[in-house]
Amino acid sequence: MYKSYSFDEIKDKLDIFKKLDDEFPIFEDGLYFTIEKKDDVIGYACLEKKEENYYLKRIFIKKDSRFKSHGKKLLAFIINKKIKKGSLIIEKDTPIDGFLVKLGFKKMENGSLSIEDVEHKEQRKKEGQKTVISSIFWNIILAATKISFGYIGKSRALLADGFNSLSDVATSSGILLGIHFSNIPEDEDHPFGHEKIESVIGVIMGIFMILTSFELGKGGLELLFSGEKREIPEMITVYFALFSSVVKYFMYKQKIRVGIETENSALIADAKDSRNDIFASLSVVLGIIFSIYVNPIFDIIISILVSVLIFKEGVSVILDITDTILDKQDVEFVHEIKRYIYDNTDIKNVHDVMMRKSGDKVFLELHIRVPKDMTVYVAHKISDDLESSIKQDFPSVKNVIIHLDCIID
Structure with missing residues (x-):
């Protein structure tokens, strides 16, 4: 059990801590963290906060409990759960320098050890979440407009592209969950962390893309060979397809930038999907124009081609991420x-x-x-x-x- 105390809370237990460690530090503004088993204090760490930074004044583990990773677990608890901003600093050399370096502390020029800006680990999560939330918002707008005007404007290609955007809402929601769960700190059950969940979400996204392409392609083929009279799309549908391609371009640039910077495989896969959506929307524009001025069959053909493009990218996403899951060597x-x-x-x-x-x-x-x-x-x-x-x-x-x-x- 990990516990945290202020000095006022720990005053009543001073005798216990002094008995545990005769060098127990006393700071009225100190922050104290313990690892306890029932009522037995196994060890403690004392921090002092100065401005934005925290200074580790002492960490102590009972002699008979050392070499059982208690110190590592206690510091990991402090870093992951209690310090939200600033750096954790040790101002002088200690006999446990090697142990601290293994935990991520780095040597500073003045000989101190520091985990610089522990809030930095949250930046990857926040940047990814912001990008995906923006993607969800715009895909909802695009799906609603394309499906509505695809139906009103009698364009099956625009309608298919609208359902493609709707599928993007679902996959982006999955990525959002992946970003959240992958940033959960490692624990005893998951000592290597939770980052692999990003790859799992990426594979699910690829499968979802394949299923979407199958449904769109199936509907287009049935209509192509049905012999039903084909309606000519309205010119207004062209403008919504063009609008979609412009929005998708900016979405792609943002996703690929953040995905590469944060090395988020699921976000990179989503960026590739957005890149394909650009070409899909431009193909819809051509299909509608050819349908209006040449033959309505082009609208159906383009809707089928869009589904093939979605299928191809879904397979590509799965294969790329499978390499990561199977530990392919770089x-x-x-x-x-x-x-x-x-x-x-x-x-x-x-x-x-x-x-x-x-x-x-x-x-x-x-x-x-x-x-x-x-x-x-x-x-x-x-x-x-x-x-x-x-x-x-x-x-x-x-x-x-x-x-x-x-x-x-």
Whole structure:
């Protein structure tokens, strides 16, 4: 159980904390966080707030409870749940520097350790949510206008494009849920985090696109071979198709920018769908014009082509995201990691480098060779330093597992 206390709340328990740790810090404006099991205090952390930043004054875990990740869990709780803005700073070197670096703290020029601007982790979520909410709003507008005027203006192509926009509302809503759940911090049941849910949402979106294309294509083919009299679309439908292509262009630019910046695979997939919608709407314009001035059959043919385009993009989205789910290796990134190690360390042999991606985060595994007579302490220090350096210089890397092999004579 994690608990938080102000100094006023903790005053009644000072004897307990002094007995736990005779160096227990007392700050009247301090923030205290504990990890407890029933009435037993396992450990605590004390923070002092100055302006926008928080300073870790002391963290302490009972001796018989150390090496059970309690300190890591307590700090993760503070960072993920309690600090909403600013940086968490440790002003001087501590015996647990290595432990803190593994948690994401970075060395500052003055020797302090800091997790800079812990609010930054929320920016990806907020930027993605803002983009998707905007997409939902505009797709509702486009779906309502295109379906209404497709029906009134007797254009099956515009009607099909309207239902395509309606499907985009559903998929964007799914992405919105994905962004929310993927940003839930890692916990004991999900130690690698929840980022992969973005890929799951992306696949669902691709399936939804395929089902939509099937229904649109089926209706168009039935009408094409039915022998029914074909109505000539009204000219007003052209203007709504043009309006749709312009709106979709700006939606595509916004989604692809945010998707690439935040490495959100579901948002990138949605951007590709919006890009296809631009061509779909322009095809509708041509289909309506040809239907008016040449033959009404073009309106039906274009509606079928729109469904084929939606189907193709749905398959493409699923295949792209499946590569992520199946942990397809980014060969260029793997080579970059190897070059980084060879260029910046004395390590002569790096092999079996593997990676897997979860949302915008990369998890690395690699083997390095060290002399067989090297002590465990020195080898472990080399491994720790390498892990910290990779995470420092490659912000997308969330975790690194390094296996030590010996150099064979």
